[in-house]
Amino acid sequence: MSESSGIVELQGVSKRYGNIDALRDVSLNIPKGVTGLLGPNGSGKSTLIKSLLGLLHVQTGHGRVLDFQWPRDARIIRDHIGYLPEDDCYVAGLVGIESVTLMARLSGLSSKEGLRRSHEMMDYCGFGEERYREVESYSTGMRQKLKFAQALVHDPPLLILDEPTTGLDPDQRLAMLRRIRNLATEHCKSVILSTHILPDVRSVCDHVVILVGGTVRVESSLEQLSRPAEPTMHVSTVNDPTDLISRLQTAGYTVHQDTESYGLRVEGIEQKNASKIWELAAETNTGIRRLEPAVNSLDQIFMDVATGSSVTPASMVAEADDACS
Numbered sequence: 001m002s003e004s005s006g007i008v009e010l011q012g013v014s015k016r017y018g019n020i021d022a023l024r025d026v027s028l029n030i031p032k033g034v035t036g037l038l039g040p041n042g043s044g045k046s047t048l049i050k051s052l053l054g055l056l057h058v059q060t061g062h063g064r065v066l067d068f069q070w071p072r073d074a075r076i077i078r079d080h081i082g083y084l085p086e087d088d089c090y091v092a093g094l095v096g097i098e099s100v101t102l103m104a105r106l107s108g109l110s111s112k113e114g115l116r117r118s119h120e121m122m123d124y125c126g127f128g129e130e131r132y133r134e135v136e137s138y139s140t141g142m143r144q145k146l147k148f149a150q151a152l153v154h155d156p157p158l159l160i161l162d163e164p165t166t167g168l169d170p171d172q173r174l175a176m177l178r179r180i181r182n183l184a185t186e187h188c189k190s191v192i193l194s195t196h197i198l199p200d201v202r203s204v205c206d207h208v209v210i211l212v213g214g215t216v217r218v219e220s221s222l223e224q225l226s227r228p229a230e231p232t233m234h235v236s237t238v239n240d241p242t243d244l245i246s247r248l249q250t251a252g253y254t255v256h257q258d259t260e261s262y263g264l265r266v267e268g269i270e271q272k273n274a275s276k277i278w279e280l281a282a283e284t285n286t287g288i289r290r291l292e293p294a295v296n297s298l299d300q301i302f303m304d305v306a307t308g309s310s311v312t313p314a315s316m317v318a319e320a321d322d323a324c325s
Helices: 045-052 074-079 096-106 111-124 140-152 170-187 198-204 222-226 242-250 275-283 298-306 314-324
Strands: 008-017 020-030 034-038 060-065 068-070 081-084 158-162 190-194 207-212 215-221 232-237 254-257 263-267 288-293
Touching (some): 008 045, 045 190, 081 140, 170 190, 207 222, 242 254
Parallel strands (some): 158 190
Antiparallel strands (some): 254 263
């Protein structure tokens, strides 16, 4: 793969179940790094994942996954992807290390190398002596870690993780997210993270794709998506900001106050000009606890997209300007 190319490039992908369009003319360019795949239930996330893996036949569309033509090379593509499914997948009667070794052998590793890699991955995922217990005795969290080890055992360049933190306690969840981030930053792996837990996306993702009704509604870097359409500062005050709000509005700024708090969003002012806010706060005897650039809420963006409301982060405004020029 070239340094500038994405890991997944799709054009015009459609998948129908009878009269139902699960995917409608989906075109994507997913870059290297960690990408969050979001969408409400029934949005097409699982269909897209299974189509990428060649487990479903699509009616239209083509593209590239890693260095392979999709869907023509679907079988080869599967060999280069580590997949953590949402549902449990293990063979009854096997202990943990046997389950991971089985995946290693199915991926083409020799018996000796497969066993070595399996122990290495179970160490990485935090398994101790539990690796010698039957999988049926595992908790939900341990089964999630087992699936993660299975997905990693053949050292794939791309991981597709479907709800990997489901069933994990808070400490296990943080550990899982650290591993995902570590794989991207220290081991140069790319990850597609399908989840409904937005804090997980904010924690580890570089890029976001939101599907609604089988169509791509948002495709952007998390940094661009979080950037307001115009420069905005967030101000947290110590005391009642009523007088400060009045002075800011008189100065030509649009101000929004957080409900039942002393937090303000001041639109139309860049960070380099934030001294104006300090000056007006001093004039109105308003104490400022925190002053920082504002960011769009991923939760609100997701809700707006899911309900069909318009979303105009900075990246979308830039795209619109480019289209009009």
